[in-house]
Amino acid sequence: MYKLELEELRRWIAKNNIRKVLVQAPFGLRSLIPEISKYLEEMNVEMVVSTSNTWGGCDLAVNEVLKLGLDGLIHMGHSAMLQTYEVPVFHLECRFSDGIPMEDIVERLAKLIDRGKRIGLAATIQYLDYLNILIEEFKKIGLTPITGSGGAKTRYRGQITGCDYTSIWRIIDKVDNILVVGSMFHGIGAAMTVDKPVYVFDPELNRIRETGIEVREILKRRYAWIEVFKNLKKLGVIVGTKIGQRKIGLAKMIKNILKEHGKEAHLVTIDDLTEECLSNMPYEGYVNTACPRLSIEDQIRFKVPLLLPSETLIAVGKVKWEDIIYSPRYLLV
Numbered sequence: 138m139y140k141l142e143l144e145e146l147r148r149w150i151a152k153n154n155i156r157k158v159l160v161q162a163p164f165g166l167r168s169l170i171p172e173i174s175k176y177l178e179e180m181n182v183e184m185v186v187s188t189s190n191t192w193g194g195c196d197l198a199v200n201e202v203l204k205l206g207l208d209g210l211i212h213m214g215h216s217a218m219l220q221t222y223e224v225p226v227f228h229l230e231c232r233f234s235d236g237i238p239m240e241d242i243v244e245r246l247a248k249l250i251d252r253g254k255r256i257g258l259a260a261t262i263q264y265l266d267y268l269n270i271l272i273e274e275f276k277k278i279g280l281t282p283i284t285g286s287g288g289a290k291t292r293y294r295g296q297i298t299g300c301d302y303t304s305i306w307r308i309i310d311k312v313d314n315i316l317v318v319g320s321m322f323h324g325i326g327a328a329m330t331v332d333k334p335v336y337v338f339d340p341e342l343n344r345i346r347e348t349g350i351e352v353r354e355i356l357k358r359r360y361a362w363i364e365v366f367k368n369l370k371k372l373g374v375i376v377g378t379k380i381g382q383r384k385i386g387l388a389k390m391i392k393n394i395l396k397e398h399g400k401e402a403h404l405v406t407i408d409d410l411t412e413e414c415l416s417n418m419p420y421e422g423y424v425n426t427a428c429p430r431l432s433i434e435d436q437i438r439f440k441v442p443l444l445l446p447s448e449t450l451i452a453v454g455k456v457k458w459e460d461i462i463y464s465p466r467y468l469l470v
C-alpha cells in the first residue's frame with residue numbers, strides 16, 4: 138500500500154556512514170517497521186525503534202538520537218520541514234500507492250463540485266502522487282485543475298500539512314473551489330483559512346465530503362472561547378519544545394501584547410499536550426504558539442481557552458474577527 142523509497146535510503150546510509158539508526162513512525166505506519174528492519178539488517182545497520190509520538194514533520198526524535206549516541210534518524214510518513222537538523226535525518230515519505238480507480242472518483246467529484254470549473258488541488262504527502270492523475274482526469278471532463286507551489290514547511294507543489302496550506306493560499310484567487318486529497322483534518326484546516334468551498338477526498342475511506350458545516354461549527358466555538366478569554370487576567374503563553382514548533386519570538390511578542398493590555402502572562406513549555414501538563418497551573422487560560430491544531434482539535438479536552446495567536450489579537454482588540462476568519466491569517470497571525 139505504501140511506496141518505500143529504499144534506494145534513496147541506501148544512498149543516505151552510505152553517504153552519512155550510518156551504522157546505528159533510530160526509526161520513528163507515526164501510529165498508522167508502525168506496521169512497516171519490520172520491513173525497514175529487514176532492509177537495515179541487510180545493510181548491517183543496527184536499528185532502534187522510537188516509541189515516542191509523532192504527529193507531523195515538526196515532531197522528530199532528534200533528541201533521542203543524540204541521547205543514545207546513534208548516527209541518524211529515519212523518520213517515516215512526513216517530508217522535511219526544516220532546512221537542517223542536528224543529526225542526519227532521512228524522511229521516508231511512504232506515499233500511498235494503492236490503485237484507486239480515479240475515473241470513478243472524478244465522476245463523483247464532478248457531480249458535487251458544480252460551483253465553477255477551476256479547481257484547486259492539494260494533498261498531504263501520502264497522497265501527493267494522486268495529484269498528477271487527478272489533474273489529467275479533471276482535464277478530460279473539462280475542468281481546469283490548478284496546483285500551487287509549496288511553502289516554508291512543504292517542499293512539493295500541491296503539498297499541504299495540518300498547519301501549512303501555502304500551496305492553496307497561492308492559488309486561491311485563481312480557483313472556484315478546492316479539493317484536498319487527505320483526511321477531513323486537513324480539509325478543515327484549509328477551509329478555515331480560505332473563502333472558497335473546500336472538498337475532501339479521503340482515499341483510504343474512499344469518501345468525498347464538503348467541509349463547510351463542520352468549519353462553521355468550529356468557528357462558532359472558537360468565537361465563544363475568545364469571548365471567555367477577554368475577561369481573564371492570568372495567562373500562560375505556550376511555547377512548543379518539539380523541533381518544528383519552537384516559536385519563542387512569537388510567544389514573547391504575544392506575552393508583551395498581553396501585558397500591554399493589563400494581563401499577567403508567563404511563557405510555559407509544552408511537548409505533547411496532555412491534561413496533566415496544564416493541571417494545577419496558576420493560569421486561567423492560554424495562548425498556544427505550538428501546534429495550531431491543538432487549539433482546534435484538542436480544545437475540547439480543556440476547561441480553559443487555548444487561543445491561537447490570531448485569536449488572541451482579536452481578544453485584545455488589535456484585529457477584527459471578520460478580517461481573520463477564512464484567511465491565512467487565522468493560522469499565520
Ligand code: SF4
Pocket residue numbers: 192193194195196298299300301381382427428429430
Ligand atoms: S505543527 Fe501540528 S499541524 Fe503542523 S505539522 Fe506539526 S503536528 Fe502537524
